[in-house]
Amino acid sequence: MSSILVQVIVGGLLLGAVYALFSSGLTLIWGMMNVVNFAHGDFVMLGMYVAFMVWTLLGVGPFVGAPVAALVLATVGVIVYFGLIRSVMKGPMLAQILGTFGLALLLRYSVFWAFGANFLTLPGDLVGGTYDVLGIKLQASRLLAGVVALLVTLGLHLLLTRTSLGSKMLAVSEDATAAQLMGIRPDSMQAIAWAIAAGATGLAGALIATFFYIAPTVGETLGIVAFVTVSLGGFGSVPGALVAGLLIGVIESVSAYWIGAVYKDIVVYSLFLCFLWFRPQGLMGKM
């Protein structure tokens, strides 16, 4: 293989890891609570702005910014859960779309109002430069995001499958009434799930901010990718989101290189639709 092709694939994998990173929170909420969060992309955007604020005010990079963003977004997640989602969940599914779409606009344009329309970035060398491994360029900031994506996936997976908190959360998502009879408080479990999901999303935003631009409307660009990643991976499946993210990243990268950049999304959506035909539950989802 030519070194360019290896570079294309490596680039695709790193990109895919980022997709997986900002999709893991969505799959948790969507799959576990059956809530479609149209504001997900804007949670990523908030994480980016938190990282930017941390850097401007304290002059420190994502090693401080990312945990802070995770904390801030976890708080936002809990507020959103108690303020909106809890009551919306009692209504029809359309009410969730209505409510989270309104929330998306509210968040996006509150940030617009506070920070203005200008594009911002973090300095490129905040995480480190670019490594050269046998002629393949590896950007430190993307590498960090990729590693964190793996850690977050692993962590969430272990949390859900190996801890009592995880089993309680799953129990609530299976049957809230039955869980309540078992002495589990569905409200607290779902609030915790929102905190974890939003926190992971904030973390993702802060890491993406190290190599992406920051703008109030950036959530629109990223949100739809997350939707495709989550449904390809299977709703609620954290490992599924990782595999799907990597797959989409590589397909995008390779098709952009070979077929043309305008066609990469056409390829992704077509493959996605074909895939749904044969396996409607996604890669790792349950029917």
Added chain:
Amino acid sequence: MRRFLWPTVALALIILYPLVFTTPFQQRLGALILLYAIAASAWNIVGGYAGQVSVGHVVFFGCGAYASMAAYSHFALPPMVGVPAGIAASVAIAAVIGVPTLRLSGHYFSMATIAVAELARLIVTNTEFLGAAVGLSGPTVPRTVFDLSFISALPYYYLFLTVLLITLGITWWMTNSRIGFYLRAIKDSERAARSLGAPASRVKLYAYMLSAGLTSVAGALYSMMFGFVDPESGLGILISVKMLIMAALGGAGLLFGPLVGAAILVPLEEISNNVLGGKGAGLTFVVYGAIIVIIARFQPGGILALINRLWAKHKPAEAPAAQGAPHAP
């Protein structure tokens, strides 16, 4: 016959509106409400009554808009000549994507429709015949009245009102037919309906195709009024979402829900833009988003469901109000 009283009064008010509010902007606002109400009502057939939340309805809207503008740009015909072609294309597309996707449950159906709509937008953006990224324009100056290109919004208002009444009539007819009966059964429990012998897949497909055809008429009317369509304004995902939130806000699965939703959201959007948009601080959407959040928070079943409930409480003797929108599967 009392149940026809209020709709008749409402219709009379709607007919009189542009004669009372005569400034061009007010008339245009009225026309826009009706236009969005057509699209949202068409969406309601599949999204509200059949409980299949399509987030890709813009693909049908785009069919109508592009067919009309293509009729003018390529064949110098009046744009309305393209309407049948747009309907045919929409119904065909609905059949093709409906067969595989309608068997997907809940969220997967929604995701599949988003993917189809995005795919359509990307393909059109790269299709020279459909104007690619630049889009297609209608007649700049109306040649005959058949071009449906008017300066005043008044003709549009009554045209849209007529189409809306037809759309609502078809919807009403459908809900009272066998299909409507099946749809209600499917919405309550698809498995139960199937086991009782309801042809669930076929009925959902019919509803989807009907909804698609009507949505394409809305798209065609839109393109005639604005004289322009491009991939973003004809196939952008925001238009799908708008149809959905108007129906949801007014009351999905209720005959007049989408109209009520459009009558709230369109003026809200226009007025907040008029008052706040020029400041350039994004406040339009802060207000708009906040109001949507508040409605979803306190009235998840939609405004009309609330009105119906209050009405039922006020008059316990009347027949019970229609049910709210479907629950997620």
Added chain:
Amino acid sequence: MRLKHIAGLLSAAAMSVALAGGASAQQAVKIGVVFPLSGNAASAGVHGKAAIETAVEIINTGSGGLGNLPLTSNAGLKGLGGAKIEVVFADNQGSPAVGQNQALRLITEEKVVALAGAYQSGITLTASAIAEKYGIPFVNGESVAANLTERGFKWFFRVTPVASDFAKIYLEFLKDMKAGGIKTDNVAIVHENTEYGTSVASVITSVFKENGLSIALDIPYAANTTDVQSQVLQLKDKKPDVVIMVSYTSDAILYAKTMQALDYKPPMIIADNSGFSDPSFIKTAGKLTQGLFNRSSFAIGAKGTPTFLINEMYKKKSGGDDLDDTAARQMQGFFVLAEAIDRAGSTDPAKIQAALKATDLKPDQLIMGYKGVKFDDKGQNVLAAGLVIQLQDGENYVPVWPKQLAKTAPALPYKGW
């Protein structure tokens, strides 16, 4: 019927304004401006708004000191008895439908006498269509799509140079560079696939072809993309001598960052304005793209020059950002409109239209580097022109071509970061 009726009303209003004008100078002249003040293009719209506000302040205070620039030496519009200009801004939200609605509202509710805007070509198209129907002059300073002036409109005027003008600038510039011994045979063009990128790229390709220069590599990509690595790798693989880039701000920033990450430096990059002229691009990615060429019709100029002073005023309204080419073109469009209203001595749209048709501004009456302003039958400014600038230090663009307008010589090869 309706049109006549409205025109009648407006001219009646105009007459009363004109009559009142003699007695009191307080009757303001209302102009509507439609810009993208939210959505993806909001950054450009907000800067445009600051530019127009600066122009209004200059015209209304008339403190002078700005050379031969019209309307700057006395307060308000002299031709209308010193009437002040009042601008009503409207947000097009990035949608052709909203743009048209807002144009209609400005005409019928706000009773503006003329319109300006609307940045995105597709929205300028629908917004100006409503102005045409109502018979209200629409002056555009920034949209470049060719079809705007091909519609046979009587009320549409465009001040900015269009894609074919830039293409010729690039062509001549490259010829000159080639004569200086620089390799320019292998040209690649990277462009986004909305109406802006597609139309500019196709015009450049055809103009180059007519002159025997072929585009060796054409890379279209979807705007607002999440990743551009593959496009950069394609360039890296094919090693073109010159890369022409047509992008909005978000993508421009991604390209700059990705080129650095993948260690790719073409010998020469020419950026087509837009995203690469956005002050937030220069702030965020300027240091990664030192030596980038760009086209412009505007230069801030030396201390004390009119453009320098205007930039100082603009900075107060823009939050410190310098006046970029796009905002400057918007401002120039507005000045042309204001000058025509002043010359018409009336707010009657038909008289403003006649005055616009008779516009003949000289280079020293402009803030832009145009050869003048004079409209042809289609409403296009035939004297629009531009120059090539370079981001030599990563902070400020300087004019480098053509020679008579250059501040310094073009620096090659592309330096990057």
